[in-house]
Amino acid sequence: MTGTGTEKGGGAGRPELLKISGVTKAYPGVIANSDVGFTVGEGEVHALLGENGAGKSTLVKMIYGLVRPDSGSMTFRGQPYQPAKPAEARRLGVAMVFQHFSLFEALNVAENVALGMESPPPMRELASRIRAVSEEYGLPLDPARMVGDLSAGERQRVEIIRCLLQDPKLLIMDEPTSVLTPQEVEILFKTLRQLSSEGTAILYISHKLEEIKALCDEATILRRGKVVGTCTPRERTAREMAELMVGTTLTPPERHPVDKGEVALGVSDLSVASPIPFGTSLKNVSFTVAKGEVLGIAGVAGNGQDELLLALSGELRVEPDRLRIASHAAGDLGPVERRKAGLVSAPEDRYGHAAAPDMSLIENAFLTGAIRRGLVNRGFIDWGKTRAFAEEVIAEYDVRTPGPEVAARALSGGNLQKFLMGRELNQSPSVIVINQPTWGVDAAAAAAIRQAILDRAAEGAAVVVISQDLDELLEVSDNFAVLNEGRLTKPVPVQGLTMDQIGLMMGGAHGMEVAHHAE
């Protein structure tokens, strides 16, 4: 493993396709990329490995023409390459599958594909080409369907096919597996290997080390905007790569086994229609969580996680008996009454749901702390006490901020998440519900958050953690269940659970394997 920032030739003697050298890009207050260089060969699967915020996304946006580098140079197929816009990149043979934000829910598959092409053929012809290509690569797709009605995995297929229709020389994939079940990941990898064997290079961005070991020929590791190493993933252990990526050694959270007490949260036969457009309704969800227990709920995004949080937090009300907090019927209570009853919750979306981005941390502390921390007196707000509460959370959870009066939007994702977790955990709750506790948070902060959750459980709180990160769930949970198309599997103990079993619980691959068997 070379520990320097110098670029290394494409592996296995492949002809060079893309060469990046000395690329730097700065934003106010942040250097996203500093003197980054690496080379991708034709047909190579090249990993860009790094934590959230390491500069991977900015780097690929530059390659795709969405962002211009401040300095440095790129060459593509031997020619100087500086795309001014994505259309130019696409014309030259660079395609990109995004992690978020690039599909239109109210448009159909064919229209979505057409929008990503320079000069699409007439709709009817395009539809038949979509069918042909999707069959060829084992990703069946109906061009006439509305994208809003598709599952997360199917949506990703739309993006991939959009790229494939343009015969790309380089396909960029930004965290493609975060929305897939383990079986779906296998199918995706098969498709990517097929592409690679046909000569398409793939730039694969991820922080999941096992995946990179399974798929990639070469890897470039980024930390804080700099290249900290390159390696051949098959020859390295995941631990070696992890230490390069993170820069420090990590300690997994400590668990103190506690005796499970009586049931603190009980949900029985909960069905509720989704208030979100194109959302997933909950169907007959039942589970109980005892004092001191952590229940992990896994599932691919868009299978009812948001709805489950809304139903538990009280934003969605249900019949009284469907939800019990410490054996008291609480289904018809709103968020305020549920907090009074001891239940606190943390939604996934920090900017706009869990926090008001334009309000100060003090006001955001009041947002949920008002009742349990006694911050209101006869309808009037005790701002002094609220400020003290905010300062307490900032100090205790190591939130990096100039002070409690700054706007929530000024904090980085990880810092804000620490603040919001602290806000809920410091209300001495009896039930804690969290959706995606460490999404987009760096490894050290994530470890701290997990430890804090476990500490509350050790003190006797019942905890529900909803997450798409299986490793995280296996680390913190006592019991494990999967949310699939709005239905929850029966919770089972985490101990002794294998990846295959989890994959089956997650509903397999939604028929994706069929096409591959047909090859």
Added chain:
Amino acid sequence: MDFGGINPVILIAGLMATSVPILLAALGEAVVERSGVLNLGVEGMMIVGALGGFVVAVHTGSPFAGFLGGAVAGAALSLIFAALTQVFLANQVATGLALTLFGLGLSSLGGQGYNGIKPPHTVGLLPDALAKIPVAGPILFGHDWVVYFSILMTAATWYVLKFTRVGLIIRAVGENHDAAHALGYKVNRIRLLCIMFGGAMAGIGGAYISLVRVPQWVDGITAGAGWIALAIVVFASWRPWRVLAGAWLFGGISVLQLNLQAAGSAIPVEYLSMAPYLLTIVVLVIMSSGRGKASMGAPASLGQNFHAAR
């Protein structure tokens, strides 16, 4: 063929002409909203178009030049809205209201000295002989060219939005501006062009009021037509043919209440003249009850400004 003093042929022919201003303005606004922008300044753009059209027509003696002038005036005013919301990222609701208030003042200021003048006559498109055919004549052939133009624009708007790449891009930008940006589309530029189209259409609609419907210059001549056009866009679920249906429905009510007034109906005049506004409310209630934003077909990014952060 009279029913209670009202001739249905004249009623239908009348509603087709009466609905032209709101139809044109609503078509323009439908495109604007499809691109994700809520411009509440329709009333202001209409009245400035009404004045612009009137002034140009009076000075050139050509109604056609007048309508062109109305389009330019409406589009020019919409540029203020476009600059404020697309460049300066101002709140769309507030800016739209400001545009209406400003447009009303501007037209009142600019219209001084035009009271009591008659504009040149906008002629029928087809030979008079055709218009004299019983029943079909007045309904199908008896109109001035703007009526046919408004129907043509309905078809054109529908075709462009549904079948062309330009239409697809407009819908994409209105649906998810972040995704459109990620694919390399210039969100704010596309919206700016849509806003100007909306301004021009509202301007032509306004000019039709001052050149054909009234036809003279009166302060506050549009009398809320712009707001009804906005309501029709909601009523129509952002679809051009439904906009036409909605505009004709409102045109029908307006003509009917005028005819009832003329026929000496027992209902007091004041209550009859409330009818279009009350009907707007009733229709809005029916259209919006029990349905979410998505099922109504509202563009998902409607009213939100776009700023490319990184």
Added chain:
Amino acid sequence: MIRLEKRPNPSRFWLYATPPVAVLLTMVVGGILFAAMGKNPIEVIRTIFWDPIFGEFAFYLRGQLLVKAGPLILIAIGLALGFRAGIWNIGAEGQYIIGAICGAAVGLAVFPTENRLIFPAMVIAGAFGGWLWAMIPAILKTRFNTNEILVSLMLVYVAQTILAKASTSFLKNPEGMGFPGSRNFNTYPAAKNGYLIESLGLHWGGVAALVTAVLIYILLTRHIAGFQIRLAGQAPRAARFHGVNPTRLVVMCMGISGALAGLAGLFEVAGPAGQISIDFNTGYGFTAIIVAFLGRLNPLGIVLAGFLMALTYVGGEMASTNLGLPSAAIQVFQGMLLFFLLGVDVLTNYRFRLPAAAATAGAK
């Protein structure tokens, strides 16, 4: 090319500097407009902004300021409450008219009885009328999800028709010799909203405006209801997470703004206007929208903005009589003011940067 860049924290400087800068820009561009109309821009601006306070007739005009500012402030504060919460009541003009009609009707019904309770009863009826008129869009919004902007606006036209009907039939002065318009409250002491301090132009409406400003300011900054209003406007999903009941919020905000507009209407009709007539309303309900934004949706800011807008009214009338400036020019001037305010406002949350400067700043 110059780029806009979002500030991590809203700028406090620009929060307060925006209105004065907008006023200055409006004076400059308005001056150009006046010059284009063949007037001396300096003279017009002085007539509008200086003379009513310090000029020859200031002793009278100063009083007129509060007379005009009172209803504007009262209505604008109510509107600001809703705008803060993302509830767009655009039909204050209608609520103002209906409030005036209801309040006046109570007074006229008992004419010519003299009783101390008549005026208070009229005040309550006025507020109730405005509240009732605002409840129509509020209930349609909460019950049927109907757009409150369009409904409240349509109701303005309906209210104007009712006003016309009232002044020509059901509230018409039986002794008015056939002229439209109601009895004049100036001839009916028990129902008259007279001046408390004539030199200041202070009547009960002015008192109500200033008291309301203070109360709503306290509500917004110290009370949980005010927090919920601000939260609902800035982050609707966070508001539901906090536990705000959207229905109650809509009913509360629309109710308060309707009642305040109705009050303004009653004070106007029983005081300065004197009677119900077809055109007793002077567009306060619409101008108040400008006042609300100019005052940054802050009650104390609105008080200042109300006086500024009153200045353009009073000064505008002066300019109209003395210099022959068309009154519509003032309307244009007010519209421009709102444009500049909305445009300059971008600086509160964004800053302009050259790409090169942004890059070096980031590298440091």
